[in-house]
Amino acid sequence: xxxxxxxxxxxxxxxxxxxxxxxxxxxxxxxxxxxxxxxxxxxxxxxxxxxxxxxxxxxxxxxxxxxxxxxxxxxxxxxxxxxxxxxxxxxxxxxxxxxxxxxxxxxxxxxxxxxxxxxxxxxxxxxxxxxxxxxxxxxxxxxxxxxxxxxxxxxxxxxxxxxxxxxxxxxxxxxxxxxxxxxxxxxxxxxxxxxxxxxxxxxxxxxxxxxxxxxxxxxxxxxxxxxxxxxxxxxxxxxxxxxxxxxxxxxxxxxxxxxxxxxxxxxxxxxxxxxxxxxxxxxxxxxxxxxxxxxxxxxxxxxxxxxxxxxxxxxxxxxxxxxxxxxxxxxxxxxxxxxxxxxxxxxxxxxxxxxxxxxxxxxxxxxxxxxxxxxxxxxxxxxxxxxxxxxxxxxxxxxxxxxxxxxxxxxxxxxxxxxxxxxxxxxxxxxxxxxxxxxxxxxxxxxxxxxxxxxxxxxxxxxxxxx
Numbered sequence: 486x487x488x489x490x491x492x493x494x495x496x497x498x499x500x501x502x503x504x505x506x507x508x509x510x511x512x513x514x515x516x517x518x519x520x521x522x523x524x525x526x527x528x529x530x531x532x533x534x535x536x537x538x539x540x541x542x543x544x545x546x547x548x549x550x551x552x553x554x555x556x557x558x559x560x561x562x563x564x565x566x567x568x569x570x571x572x573x574x575x576x577x578x579x580x581x582x583x584x585x586x587x588x589x590x591x592x593x594x595x596x597x598x599x600x601x602x603x604x605x606x607x608x609x610x611x612x613x614x615x616x617x618x619x620x621x622x623x624x625x626x627x628x629x630x631x632x633x634x635x636x637x638x639x640x641x642x643x644x645x646x647x648x649x650x651x652x653x654x655x656x657x658x659x660x661x662x663x664x665x666x667x668x669x670x671x672x673x674x675x676x677x678x679x680x681x682x683x684x685x686x687x688x689x690x691x692x693x694x695x696x697x698x699x700x701x702x703x704x705x706x707x708x709x710x711x712x713x714x715x716x717x718x719x720x721x722x723x724x725x726x727x728x729x730x731x732x733x734x735x736x737x738x739x740x741x742x743x744x745x746x747x748x749x750x751x752x753x754x755x756x757x758x759x760x761x762x763x764x765x766x767x768x769x770x771x772x773x774x775x776x777x778x779x780x781x782x783x784x785x786x787x788x789x790x791x792x793x794x795x796x797x798x799x800x801x802x803x804x805x806x807x808x809x810x811x812x813x814x815x816x817x818x819x820x821x822x823x824x825x826x827x828x829x830x831x832x833x834x835x836x837x838x839x840x841x842x843x844x845x846x847x848x849x850x851x852x853x854x855x856x857x858x859x860x861x862x863x864x865x866x867x868x869x870x871x872x873x874x875x876x877x878x879x880x881x882x883x884x885x886x887x888x889x890x891x892x893x894x895x896x897x898x899x900x901x902x903x904x905x906x907x908x909x910x911x912x913x914x915x916x917x918x919x920x921x922x923x924x925x926x927x928x929x930x931x932x933x934x935x936x937x938x939x940x941x942x943x944x945x946x947x948x949x950x951x952x
Contacts, residue, residue: 496529526591536735543914573803590885628673667705669932672909673930676724676728683728727911864920909926
């Protein structure tokens with residue numbers, strides 16, 4: 486605890502220095518200190534959980550990616566961010582905002598961690614014997630199968646992958662009548678599969694069942710690759726390791742894991758650089774070709790999704806002219822849970838709609854509302870729009886407090902619901918650094934958990950041998 490306290494105090498001191506450096510236009514020095522601070526935050530998250538695949542660590546890692554990729558691209562790599570972002574880039578204001586968010590995270594980790602001194606770092610192997618049952622495996626396979634079926638049924642309902650852009654395809658799917666999200670079924674199923682695999686004896690029978698489960702997952706993999714939805718696919722794979730690590734924590738970050746992560750990043754960059762050619766080829770409107778320049782560009786983290794929060798914040802600072810919203814957007818975004826065809830009348834505008842109306846050019850704004858093409862949001866920009874600078878600190882303090890409280894809950898009271906909730910909500914630790922809310926993850930994740938528990942209650946529970 487003394488080590489954690491020392492590192493958190495160090496983070497606060499470095500945040501203050503980094504914040505002040507921006508005032509004197511020392512952006513490069515401020516960025517360097519912020520990078521050190523983000524690495525410290527990741528290590529603190531690891532010390533709190535002793536697991537490199539805990540939600541706390543995942544949140545801290547992607548805080549670094551989403552917070553520093555954009556300014557890195559502007560400060561150290563000549564060029565510009567992708568459209569619709571354009572100069573002037575508000576690097577200084579962004580670095581100060583990230584410092585405020587980081588200080589909020591550190592305080593949240595510290596206050597909640599003061600109560601976690603006696604926490605077991607992993608779930609006891611003898612607890613939750615339901616995990617080792619046949620019904621648990623069947624339930625996870627059922628959810629994985631449902632996710633695969635829903636994804637391809639949606640493609641069939643819109644007439645196949647014939648759309649020239651991913652945005653238009655997703656817009657058509659989003660407007661279908663009665664379209665349950667597929668991703669959250671996959672998250673719950675794959676997370677539960679990770680729990681099961683960590684809890685069972687590794688023999689011929691269990692290995693066969695794991696292979697069958699992964700075969701059931703293949704259609705979902707192919708669907709997401711074809712439409713370029715890398716986030717959902719990455720999250721579904723990630724939750725498997727999160728579930729596994731709850732029983733058997735990854736206490737050592739091996740070189741093999743780092744190499745695999747680099748390879749996956751390169752493959753993702755290649756797919757993203759060529760997805761337009763893939764769509765044209767599949768729709769018989771063109772041929773496939775290798776675009777080396779686009780591939781190199783996609784290797785730059787600031788040019789892909791990780792740079793979007795910074796780009797959105799820059800556009801927001803340059804063009805936003807509304808007074809503080811005082812939390813209005815966080816309430817309004819709850820209405821996104823209600824399907825458009827079910828909502829009586831016209832929905833209030835979400836923060837994403839307000840951003841596209843206020844801060845982007847007319848051409849891109851028109852594309853967002855007609856084709857569904859957008860750049861997402863920025864949690865920091867939304868916090869600033871609601872409460873200005875204090876809001877950034879407050880929002881990230883609340884986020885980090887909730888994350889560490891969940892870590893404590895799942896380890897002190899490892900009942901089946903909290904274990905499943907932990908793995909199902911794990912992808913939110915990634916996107917919480919980009920979007921301003923995780924209502925979808927909470928709502929549909931809990932529905933998937935209830936379905937999972939219902940299957941367990943009606944299916945015979947024949948146990949598989951524990952280690």
